[in-house]
Amino acid sequence: MPSFLTPDFGLLFWMLIAFIVVFVILAKFGFPVIIKMVDERKKYIDESLKSAREANEKLANVKAESELMLKEARQKQSQIMKDAAATRDKIIREAKDRAVAEGNRIIDDARQQIIAEREKSLRQNREEVANLSIKIAGQVLSKNLQQDEQQVAWIDHLLDDLTVSK
């Protein structure tokens, strides 16, 4: 029998050892490394595709969102402008009112003061006139009263006037 046809103990023995060696080493350090890496790469690619798709969707959303935001901003802007205009008008109106009131008050005060001043000066004038007239009257009297009869007559006349006027 040729030897390749009969299982040979020596070769079987070495085959056992060789195969176990190669199997143990490759099963531990060879194939799992390759397969693990390929699986991980596959997962990574899948994830990348997924995230790319999501990003695209997000981008579309962002576009819509930004448009919406722009619109809102524009609305808000016009609202603010309107409000600002209203406020401005209000402030101006109020200021005007206040100014008018103040002006009126000042004018009133001035008027009153003027009146008071006038009365005061009038009174002074009157007093002066009275004093002057008294002085004049005094001088006139002092001159005229040097004649007794005339004096008596004048006094009487005056007294008469007084009593009559009463």
Added chain:
Amino acid sequence: MKVKVINKYLLLGLIFLMGIMPLKSVASEGKEDGKINVQELVMEHTNDAHEWHITTFHGTKISIPLPVIVKSSTGWHAFMSFRFDEAKNGVYEGLYVNKDGKICEKNSEGAEQRVMDLSITKDVLQLWIVVILLLVIFLYCAHWYKHKSPESDAPKGFVGFMEMFVLFVYNDVIKETIDEKHYKFFAPYLLTVFFFIFLCNILGLIPIFPGGANLTGNITITFFLAICTMLLVNVFGSKAYWKDIFWPDVPWWLKVPVPLLPVIEFFGVFTKPFALMIRLFANIFGGHAVAISLACVIFTTFQLSIVKGATISPISVILMIFMDLLEVLVAFLQAFVFTILSSVFIGLAHQEEEKPQAEITK
């Protein structure tokens, strides 16, 4: 670009060498008194041996001596194989190589007796060359991945090729035939078997030293691989698998008085790995035998007449190149077939229990 062209020429050259080299080695041997004994040549090339014969040049044998390690009745012996050539009558320390290439001794009655032989023979050396090559190839690939992250580019060149090869077996053979829960457990074994057989087959096609031994064409190797598959199938077989063997889902009269189907099924447990063993062995041995026979055609025809030799030889060379290319295909195919059948047997042993017909129709 340049590298590609060089690679192409290298490959072509290699194929050419594959075709031509057997010629060279055959040319100088097997000629006893000018006649070529084809059968002997084929046997010599396919058999295991205690030396690695390269060529015979002008009557001097050029071969790589290999260590002989045997345990005979006189204890352990370890020496290099060229001692047999040097020794008188080829007997060294009471040991000699018989006509089948096995180391024997004479017992007290003078009868031939085999000794326990753990020698590093041609096949064993080839085996270790395959082991080292496998380890170098795959540990190199694994090392390449060590400093890479999943984010980095996929490998190119050799590592990329090996990755593709591994994934082909992993995805198209193992994942397809074994169910989801179990394929990860069996994948390392099946991948190892595939690449082991493939490399053995390919190295067997190289006619000179680092290859050329008829490893997968030696029944010991295929026997071992078949036993491994058989053990894996039966040790890890599910309950349903064993029930299917001893109590298959067939009419009762096929199994009760005479357990006809159980017996057939039980034989199947052994015939399946047996078929695996014979298929691989016969294919590879056949390939080697045909390639060498075709080479011998050249010499036999030249012996008949120069005219016949000159006309037949070119045809023979073309046929040899064709055979070698075919053998490359066979090398892959047989590794693939062995792996896929092992995988299928393992997958079948892990099938979930089949649902009764009634439930399925529902």
